Amino acid sequence: MLITRSDVLDEGQSIFVKNLHDFVRDRLAFASSLIVLFFFLLALFAPLIAPHDPYDTDLMRRLQPPFWLDGGEISYFLGCDALGRDILSRLIFGSRISISIGLAVVFISVSIGTIAGLIAGYKKGVADILISRLCDILLGFPYLIFAIGLMAMMGAGFKNIILALAYKEWVEPCRVVRGETLAAREMEYVEAAKSLGASSKWIMFKEILPNILSPLIVVSTFRMAYVIITEASLSFLGIGVQPPTASWGAMVSDGREFIYDAWWISTFPGFAILILVLSINVGSQGLRDAFDPRFHR
Amino acid sequence: MEKFQHNQNPILSIKNLRTQFPTRQGLVCAVDGVNLEVNRGESLGVVGESGSGKSVTFLSVMGLIRQPGKIVSGSIIFDGQEIIGLPDADYRQLRGKSIAMTMQDALTALNPALTVGSQIVETILNHDKSFFQSPGSYRRAKEQAIEIMRLVSIPDAHIRFQEYPHQFSGGMRQRIMIATALACRPKLLIADEPTTALDVTIQEQILDLIDGMKKSLGMSVVIISHDIGVVAQNCEKIAIMYAGQVIEIGPSKSVIHKPKHPYTSGLLRSIPNLSKLDQRITPIKGNMPNPINPPGHCRFLERCSLPIESCKSPIKMYHFGNSRSVRCVHNGIGL
Numbered sequence: 001m002l003i004t005r006s007d008v009l010d011e012g013q014s015i016f017v018k019n020l021h022d023f024v025r026d027r028l029a030f031a032s033s034l035i036v037l038f039f040f041l042l043a044l045f046a047p048l049i050a051p052h053d054p055y056d057t058d059l060m061r062r063l064q065p066p067f068w069l070d071g072g073e074i075s076y077f078l079g080c081d082a083l084g085r086d087i088l089s090r091l092i093f094g095s096r097i098s099i100s101i102g103l104a105v106v107f108i109s110v111s112i113g114t115i116a117g118l119i120a121g122y123k124k125g126v127a128d129i130l131i132s133r134l135c136d137i138l139l140g141f142p143y144l145i146f147a148i149g150l151m152a153m154m155g156a157g158f159k160n161i162i163l164a165l166a167y168k169e170w171v172e173p174c175r176v177v178r179g180e181t182l183a184a185r186e187m188e189y190v191e192a193a194k195s196l197g198a199s200s201k202w203i204m205f206k207e208i209l210p211n212i213l214s215p216l217i218v219v220s221t222f223r224m225a226y227v228i229i230t231e232a233s234l235s236f237l238g239i240g241v242q243p244p245t246a247s248w249g250a251m252v253s254d255g256r257e258f259i260y261d262a263w264w265i266s267t268f269p270g271f272a273i274l275i276l277v278l279s280i281n282v283g284s285q286g287l288r289d290a291f292d293p294r295f296h297r
Numbered sequence: 298m299e300k301f302q303h304n305q306n307p308i309l310s311i312k313n314l315r316t317q318f319p320t321r322q323g324l325v326c327a328v329d330g331v332n333l334e335v336n337r338g339e340s341l342g343v344v345g346e347s348g349s350g351k352s353v354t355f356l357s358v359m360g361l362i363r364q365p366g367k368i369v370s371g372s373i374i375f376d377g378q379e380i381i382g383l384p385d386a387d388y389r390q391l392r393g394k395s396i397a398m399t400m401q402d403a404l405t406a407l408n409p410a411l412t413v414g415s416q417i418v419e420t421i422l423n424h425d426k427s428f429f430q431s432p433g434s435y436r437r438a439k440e441q442a443i444e445i446m447r448l449v450s451i452p453d454a455h456i457r458f459q460e461y462p463h464q465f466s467g468g469m470r471q472r473i474m475i476a477t478a479l480a481c482r483p484k485l486l487i488a489d490e491p492t493t494a495l496d497v498t499i500q501e502q503i504l505d506l507i508d509g510m511k512k513s514l515g516m517s518v519v520i521i522s523h524d525i526g527v528v529a530q531n532c533e534k535i536a537i538m539y540a541g542q543v544i545e546i547g548p549s550k551s552v553i554h555k556p557k558h559p560y561t562s563g564l565l566r567s568i569p570n571l572s573k574l575d576q577r578i579t580p581i582k583g584n585m586p587n588p589i590n591p592p593g594h595c596r597f598l599e600r601c602s603l604p605i606e607s608c609k610s611p612i613k614m615y616h617f618g619n620s621r622s623v624r625c626v627h628n629g630i631g632l
Contacts, residue, residue: 187405188400188401188402188405188406189405189406189407189408189409191361191400191406192399192400192406192407192474192477193408194359194361194392195359195361195392195393195397195398195400196392196393196397196420196423196477196478196480197389197390197391197392197393197394197420197423197424198389198393198423199389202419202423206411206419207408207411210408210410210411211408211409211410213410
């Protein structure tokens, strides 16, 4: 018989599945992604998990310390803030804000960035000049200042944070997609698709996009970490999510005045930001190692 | 019946085609006044060394010449219709559905991120608009794709449908590429180097496959190759290209047995012959002339074994009976 198969991969295994195996084998990255998953579950089931109502104020418990310090109570595990609200419950509910804003901004910006990047990279010419220069202009502004300016104009609020961040956030995926598309458009399979009558739209979305999916996934996860930090920064500055909504950035800010007397108010949300962002970063680095062919050893 | 149509109405007729590429050193005339005809149900072999303009000629037919290259003059008539300057949307309808081309390298011409089956299915869905009108269109396209995979002799087509190009061997990949090209039953198949990088036994299978498809689907075929042996066996007509020009054309048998151009006879003499192992093959010395400002005289002059004074003026095509033509003043005398 004629059939000889490439031995590089197992039978029926796509490159994607092989990369996924590589990723799972990278223990640190896999553990990080489990932590991220843990935060996602916290956010999803917050009302079921949180021991108390995060908005329930109780002045008797004002600045109550965590359970292992004098005056702490096991049912108020991480203590209470200046209004006597349970910090653990507020942390759990705060994860909803960070993660939903992170997901929404990344989803919007990756969608816009992918389309813009494909058009710029594939069509070249005027479209490329317009899109690339717009990217350069947006990159010229410092991220936070740009977001602060937009928030000042639009006013604070959940929807406005998403818009303010997405305005600039699409630039990164756009640049990555454009670069990858520039390389992919010269491949012979694009020429072959053309010779079989494929339209530009077809080639961009059905031929090129599947081939640049890996770097796109990687850049999206990296940017998610960045968006979460920026949201926390905006909320810390008081122009993000408005009180009394529990947001990690706002919680850090709330605890500022009491940092010497009640360090736990600022410290725990700070840790939450640190752990989530670090896990996303380590996880996406693992993703990059597994999925980006240039990092294959 | 088939025979009767033959000479009246060729499926493809290229007249005086000129395709140029501006470069920093000057204008490269990759195709310089090519005349070719492909009749219905006929196969034409186009032979020439690298850079002779054979691929560019047929990329011009497909309308796939890359900027800044362009077709400067000439006419390409496909199925009675002039296709140079056709609007983009109309050209897309033509490609794949009426003329299909398989690319040189089957490894890189298949999309590595998609299963081979979906690549065939997409070509079908792309062209057959009736598929969109009914539910279950994907399923029908899939059945059709598996049918085509069987047609090009891929064993276990329904299983291999879901596999990726890297899971196929070189010969199988070439079959898949032919299958995608045949997905919409084109009237003309252009196979660009279909056997390069395949070993000899597989070469033979692929050529037989193309020949069988030609007969069963009643299409016309153009095989582009640098190997005159490959083309001679499988094509009824053969055209030899050199430095952007067709220098000899005629029925395969007659060209092989009695070449009329020194270049053709040189090509034939440089094929190793197993029955005469002690005989050394004779290569053609020298290189092709610079494609920028090619010489006004015979382009083969510097490498020719029979140069005479009249070779130093521009050479026209000499036509003979039994549809042979040659671009040489010797007309085959003295070879």
